[in-house]
Amino acid sequence: MARRPTIKDIARRAGVSESAVSFALNGRPGVSEQTRARIRRVTEELGWQPNSAARALSGERSGAVGLVLARPAHTLGVESFFLQLVSGIQEVLSAERIALLFQVVEDIEAECAVHRRWWAERRVDGVLVVDPRTNDPRPELLAGLGLPAVLIGGYGGEGDGEGGDGGGGEGPSVSRVWADDTRAMTEVLDHLHGLGHRRIVHIAGLPGLAHTARRVAALRAEAERLGLPAGQVRSVPTDYSDTEGAAATRRVLAEPEPPTALVYDNDVMAVAGSAVAAELGIPVPGGLSIVAWDDSALCRVTHPRLTALVRDTAGFGRLAAEELLAVLAGGPPRARESELPRLEPRESTSPPPAAY
Amino acid sequence: MARRPTIKDIARRAGVSESAVSFALNGRPGVSEQTRARIRRVTEELGWQPNSAARALSGERSGAVGLVLARPAHTLGVESFFLQLVSGIQEVLSAERIALLFQVVEDIEAECAVHRRWWAERRVDGVLVVDPRTNDPRPELLAGLGLPAVLIGGYGGEGDGEGGDGGGGEGPSVSRVWADDTRAMTEVLDHLHGLGHRRIVHIAGLPGLAHTARRVAALRAEAERLGLPAGQVRSVPTDYSDTEGAAATRRVLAEPEPPTALVYDNDVMAVAGSAVAAELGIPVPGGLSIVAWDDSALCRVTHPRLTALVRDTAGFGRLAAEELLAVLAGGPPRARESELPRLEPRESTSPPPAAY
DNA sequence: CAACGGGACTGAAGCGCTTAAGCAACACGC
């Protein structure tokens, strides 16, 4: 086990003081180019890397950011969304040598506790917050702690919210990156309506999540605009799991006037739903059209392949990480919109059955 | 933004020295029970938490462990395995207030670089290593750095390997937790053989991974024992992706004498394969039996539901985390076996078609 | 009754780094 060199070792070898080394390596003025070059050479030779703890202790920066995933264990795992997001986030972070602390917890209370702890322990310089909710306690908590944060998937133009901080009323009080679910949902509905569908059910995700609320609202608004009564076009809530997705599908398909098209809030439920249709002997898309929100391998492995709303999840993660870096650098809170999800038509959508 | 209290604040409020506080809070002797109680009370009041950087700097422990996932981006995401594993790991770690640093990278060289960096920066006290390979460079690297590690999914009783360290030749040179893939594969094959299948193809995962090699070897050995020629029972490699899983399925089903049963090395490929069968009009299980290695929601959402090898992945994670804690506490390297994967028969397996 | 032992606590150093302040050497202008 090799001993790790410190700046003291570098200083000795280069014949200068420790602070000269620190200045040189951090690109600050006060060292001649010549000396700087020599110090850098010695550093290379010794393979020195800054001790993160020492840096954190003096520099007040831990060089790490945190991300908590609050999901009940049974809904974990089958979502492609998450790892893609993380991999995008890390592309940006690791270029800046920032580490990612990751924690999985059961619920949002536990998540808040983790944030408090990280803050108190000075473990992280900032956090990324996923799955924003309606009445989300987290922005307020984080603002209170002064822990820089970026909300991933928040916003819908709903204003600066929690008040106080900003003063002016201009811009959001906490940074966010978001996708325009409202417009995406509108487009999906228009697409299905254009194909001739009039009875459409949206198998929604967890009701408490902000984007679920926005999709539900968008569906209702667009249905109204198209003159479709609420009984024919509506949303039903689930917990995102395959189980509830399948159950909801079974339920609505058993109605006297079943829908001719289903829009699922994630890929897992869409696949589960298409299996239910197969089981019931309902042909897809002949007897039922299916759209999945979020694309993944899943949508491509079913038969027929599922029409899906594709988005660049890794890109979304990159955007979020960039935004967090901007906040850490002292930038003002912003809301940045990612590109609009794109509807990728595959074999699971077609005009409704003629009988209708 | 509240200022975070330090032991100095506690010391002042409790009327003792900082070192008394440190002793009291760390449960060391040298403080009376009375004083200790008082210090604890003040600590509670102030809501103090140790500054992790300061602790790391003096105590030589960072209070964090690392986990790197080296996967090309396109195979990321649809695996339930991973998040389940992490959630199990964290159940154990967070009870000990140990943070998890998580990093996703493209390949194993990048992973090694991350380990080196974490070590040099003293970011982590130890690491968890997933996806062990044949000729894996990581155990040697980590042993060289003196970075405590636990291999997840390694071993098969292949001995202590890399030599040197242990001296005695007793026990492995690095800790591992493992599942007995060999026996599991044997059981799967026996099950299929018992049903009457004689032509069986194993759609394997990445050839470089140690457990793939073990499963392949186990398949061959058991086929031999059962007197089945290598042409009839064999493995074909893939990269675990749905695409290659589907392609391999298509390929073997197009052969003049196609297999009557397929064993997939993960759930995603199994689902993709069952979609290919549907597309080709081959009934499952009537015309083709399918077994998935690793269960997840996926296996339950297809129609028919897939017979799968179930294992307690979160439990596996817990075991790994516990083992890492043991290593950090100075324990000797051990190989701990997790419970044997259990074959959960569902509707995708049956006797082969009578025609055969 | 002085010497001793030990429990309870304090002081100070040190982990590896950053950074404010200090200082020597030199150039410049008047």
Next chain:
DNA sequence: GCGTGTTGCTTAAGCGCTTCAGTCCCGTTG
């Protein structure tokens, strides 16, 4: 010749914690 900068470095303090070597006081003991 002397102030006034500048440049290029050093010294020292400090981040919050741990830990080791003392110190002090009190009860024992020969």
